[in-house]
Amino acid sequence: MSGVLTWTVNQYLLLGITLAVFGFLGFRRGINRELLSMVGIGLGMVISGNAGPALQPQVNRFYRMFRFAVGGGLTSSDPAAAWTKASQLPGIVTTSAQIQLLSLLVFIFIALVFYFMGQRLFPTAKSVMVKFLGLLAGGINGFLTSYYLFPLFLNESRAVVVLPGEEVTTTLSTPDNIALVAVFFVVVLIAFGLYSAGSSKKK
Numbered sequence: 001m002s003g004v005l006t007w008t009v010n011q012y013l014l015l016g017i018t019l020a021v022f023g024f025l026g027f028r029r030g031i032n033r034e035l036l037s038m039v040g041i042g043l044g045m046v047i048s049g050n051a052g053p054a055l056q057p058q059v060n061r062f063y064r065m066f067r068f069a070v071g072g073g074l075t076s077s078d079p080a081a082a083w084t085k086a087s088q089l090p091g092i093v094t095t096s097a098q099i100q101l102l103s104l105l106v107f108i109f110i111a112l113v114f115y116f117m118g119q120r121l122f123p124t125a126k127s128v129m130v131k132f133l134g135l136l137a138g139g140i141n142g143f144l145t146s147y148y149l150f151p152l153f154l155n156e157s158r159a160v161v162v163l164p165g166e167e168v169t170t171t172l173s174t175p176d177n178i179a180l181v182a183v184f185f186v187v188v189l190i191a192f193g194l195y196s197a198g199s200s201k202k203k
Contacts, residue, residue, distance in 0.1 A: 014150075019142040026138015030125025033118030034137035040114020041144045044107040052103030059102065060091030104152060111145075 026034045068086035093102055125131045171177065 022142025023139040027135040031133035032122040036118040044110035048107035051106040052099040063092040
């Protein structure tokens, strides 16, 4: 196809990249943190499947209550009529894809809770063996996450990601974005200088 750059990513490369990323994180975090994350990923896989359908009525009800409050129902002269109108609004989660997304959000929430619990409960890995075991556990976590997520996103025989190359290049080269990066770079240099000066004084 003219004007189109095609990259073919097979299943082994995709899984390899995922395992490498999780393994790198596991190497930095250590085995203790990764084992706790593994528990969170496992619980997320077990709970999230049924959580989406179970939470659908509550999410839709909360959405209608939110619309009722934002729409001035609490201060309305006839709150009952305002609530009747709000309760007839279509829910925010109605289709199977939206229920699946809700389940995915539950999985991500549980996994992140255990991830940050590990950050708080266990110190940063310092031993080479602890880091190495963390790398292995991180790879397992990457496989478990892929096992759960990839079938959700890649449920067809082929997945095509369309990136507008010309628009991306134009956006990166706009003067406003370049100026923003330059300002951010100056801020980083100033912050680093202040940090270095403070460290020198402490010594």
